[in-house]
Amino acid sequence: xxxxxxxxxxxxxxxxxxxxxxxxxxxxxxxxxxxxxxxxxxxxxxxxxxxxxxxxxxxxxxxxxxxxxxxxxxxxxxxxxxxxxxxxxxxxxxxxxxxxxxxxxxxxxxxxxxxxxxxxxxxxxxxxxxxxxxxxxxxxxxxxxxxxxxxxxxxxxxxxxxxxxxxxxxxxxxxxxxxxxxxxxxxxxxxxxxxxxxxxxx
Numbered sequence: 001x002x003x004x005x006x007x008x009x010x011x012x013x014x015x016x017x018x019x020x021x022x023x024x025x026x027x028x029x030x031x032x033x034x035x036x037x038x039x040x041x042x043x044x045x046x047x048x049x050x051x052x053x054x055x056x057x058x059x060x061x062x063x064x065x066x067x068x069x070x071x072x073x074x075x076x077x078x079x080x081x082x083x084x085x086x087x088x089x090x091x092x093x094x095x096x097x098x099x100x101x102x103x104x105x106x107x108x109x110x111x112x113x114x115x116x117x118x119x120x121x122x123x124x125x126x127x128x129x130x131x132x133x134x135x136x137x138x139x140x141x142x143x144x145x146x147x148x149x150x151x152x153x154x155x156x157x158x159x160x161x162x163x164x165x166x167x168x169x170x171x172x173x174x175x176x177x178x179x180x181x182x183x184x185x186x187x188x189x190x191x192x193x194x195x196x197x198x199x200x201x202x
Contacts, residue, residue: 007073015098019045031139042104053179056097084132
């Protein structure tokens with residue numbers, strides 16, 4: 001039986017370290033008694049109130065960001081552009097407001113189910129390459145928002161062998177230019193080198 005990453009792990013304050021370490025780990029969902037899983041190949045770290053690209057910047061507390069200030073190890077799912085559901089893992093102690101966005105995954109189990117959820121899209125090249133596609137393929141919705149990442153809650157992350165540093169690319173995050181010249185250039189996007197399931201965003 002694969003080991004589920006304990007919630008205590010996500011309560012560390014180093015969100016950047018967690019984002020890097022999640023590369024190679026396994027994201028699993030159990031939606032309507034159907035298991036789907038995928039290897040995490042792309043993440044981004046958002047470092048709480050000091051990070052101008054983070055929803056929780058300057059301790060911004062709204063109905064949407066309230067989940068971010070809870071104890072790490074829970075799902076933060078929000079709607080982007082009115083259509084995409086983006087899945088994040090809340091990290092840190094209570095009140096920190098940090099999270100890791102899951103941007104890309106490599107499918108493992110439940111491929112046919114993923115195709116159906118993606119409207120029978122049989123094009124492997126864009127099945128899960130991007131945060132909105134990840135949620136759609138794995139059946140992640142705002143119903144998962146605020147749920148602890150446990151098998152009893154239909155969404156969790158399983159441990160796997162650590163990916164060596166020379167196989168992980170660190171670069172600036174995607175679409176955060178409005179946060180300014182400092183925060184937009186933070187190398188807090190992590191990608192598995194040479195993996196075709198990484199999102200096409202440069």
